[in-house]
Every structure is written in C-alpha cells, then in structure tokens.
Amino acid sequence: MSTKPSNDAERILIVDDEQAVCRFLSGSLAKEGYLCKTAERASSVLRMMVEFNPALVIADVRMPGLSGLQLLDLVRQYFPATSVVIMTGYGTMEDAAGVIKRGASDFVLKPLGLPKIKTVVRKVLDDRRAWLDRQDDALRRMAEATPVEADPAVSPADLQVVVDAWPRLSNAVKAGILAVVKAANVE
Numbered sequence: 001m002s003t004k005p006s007n008d009a010e011r012i013l014i015v016d017d018e019q020a021v022c023r024f025l026s027g028s029l030a031k032e033g034y035l036c037k038t039a040e041r042a043s044s045v046l047r048m049m050v051e052f053n054p055a056l057v058i059a060d061v062r063m064p065g066l067s068g069l070q071l072l073d074l075v076r077q078y079f080p081a082t083s084v085v086i087m088t089g090y091g092t093m094e095d096a097a098g099v100i101k102r103g104a105s106d107f108v109l110k111p112l113g114l115p116k117i118k119t120v121v122r123k124v125l126d127d128r129r130a131w132l133d134r135q136d137d138a139l140r141r142m143a144e145a146t147p148v149e150a151d152p153a154v155s156p157a158d159l160q161v162v163v164d165a166w167p168r169l170s171n172a173v174k175a176g177i178l179a180v181v182k183a184a185n186v187e
Contacts (some may be wrong), residue, residue, distance in 0.1 A: 002140045009035040010125055013054040015042055015071065016087070017063045021112070025058060028114055030120060042066035049079055055125060056105075061088040070103065076103040081135075087112065087122060 012034045014025045022038035030036050037052050039045050042059065045065045049057075057075055059068040072084050086099045089110035096107040105124040108117065 009033055010056070011035045011037070011052055011054040012056045012058060012121070013048060013052060014038045014116065015040075015045055015057060015059040015063070015068065016103065017041065019062065021060070022108070025112070028117070030119060032121075034121070042068060042071040045071055046074060046078070049075070049082070054082060055128060056083045056085065056121065058085045058087060058121075061086055061099075062090065069099070071101060072099070072104055081128075081132060083124045085124055 012026075012029055014022050014029075014036060015038070016022050016025075017039065017040050022040065026036035026038050037054070038046060039048055040063075042063050045057070045059075045066075057071070059071050061068040068086050068088075072086060075082050075084050083105040084103065085106045085108060086104045087097070087108045087110055091107065091109050099107045105127065106120050108120055
C-alpha cells in the first residue's frame with residue numbers, strides 16, 4: 001500500500017506483520033503529508049529501501065523471519081542516513097535503552113496513540129534533517145579544504161564538478177559520499 005501526497009514529501013517505510021498497524025500508520029502519516037509504503041515482512045525491506053529511499057523506517061520488533069532489531073542493524077549498516085523507529089507491544093525501559101544504543105532514533109510502545117506517533121515522527125525527521133545539514137557542511141568543508149595536488153587522479157575540474165553538483169544531490173547520496181570519505185580518512 002502506498003499513498004502519494006507530493007513528490008517532495010518525506011518518505012516513511014512502515015514494517016509490521018499486523019496489517020491493521022500498517023494501515024493505521026500509513027493512513028495517518030499520509031494525512032500529515034508523508035509518502036508512506038508498508039511491508040509485512042522485514043525480509044522484503046532491503047529491496048524496498050533501495051527503490052523507495054525512505055527517510056524513516058518504523059519497524060515492529062517481533063515479526064516472523066527477520067526481526068525488527070535485525071532490520072535495524074541492516075539499515076544502520078547499509079543506509080546510514082535513514083532513521084529508524086522501533087515499536088513493540090512488549091517493551092521495557094531497559095529494552096528502549098538497548099534499542100537506542102543499537103542505533104534506533106526512538107522506541108515507541110503499542111498501542112500507538114496518534115499524537116505520540118506524529119510527535120515522534122516529526123522529531124526524528126527534524127533531527128535527521130539537522131544531521132544531514134551538518135554532514136553537508138562537513139563534506140563541503142572537506143571538499144573545499146582538500147588539496148587537489150595530493151591525489152593526481154583528482155583534477156581541479158573534477159572537484160569543481162562535485163562542488164557544483166552538491167546542492168542537487170539527494171541527501172542519501174551525500175551521506176554515502178560522506179561515508180566513503182570518512183572510511184578513506186580512517187585507512
């Protein structure tokens with residue numbers, strides 16, 4: 001199921017084996033202007049991540065096959081610019097702390113109240129935009145400060161192409177470039 005409010009709407013992928021939860025969340029969040037898709041199995045999500053490119057994944061902890069926590073680990077590893085909110089009907093404060101330590105942006109308990117989920121989604125996406133803006137600034141500073149002479153394979157014209165294209169790149173692409181640059185600086 002998907003709903004399309006506008007082309008520039010932030011994308012949310014909802015993963016829960018309960019169809020009612022998927023319908024409730026996608027319908028409610030679409031009314032708020034988000035573009036939503038749903039999946040009932042975490043195992044189908046990685047392909048959807050590539051095709052849909054969500055800003056946020058909201059996933060249940062307990063699902064058949066791949067769990068929400070395993071999905072969280074995969075999203076953190078392969079899609080670092082995507083935020084993840086974990087939801088469960090069986091949670092404790094200890095569970096919440098563990099999920100946040102593992103990389104989730106937030107942890108919510110079922111049953112889901114609409115005001116609570118809207119607040120969580122808004123906060124998580126605001127935090128994500130701020131993080132991406134900081135990454136943009138950091139990468140731009142690195143690109144501007146990188147001495148082109150240090151790598152003969154990179155010409156001033158090549159670097160200028162990247163700097164000129166930067167505003168048009170998607171945030172996911174920018175995050176990927178930043179991850180590559182950070183990895184190169186570590187080695």
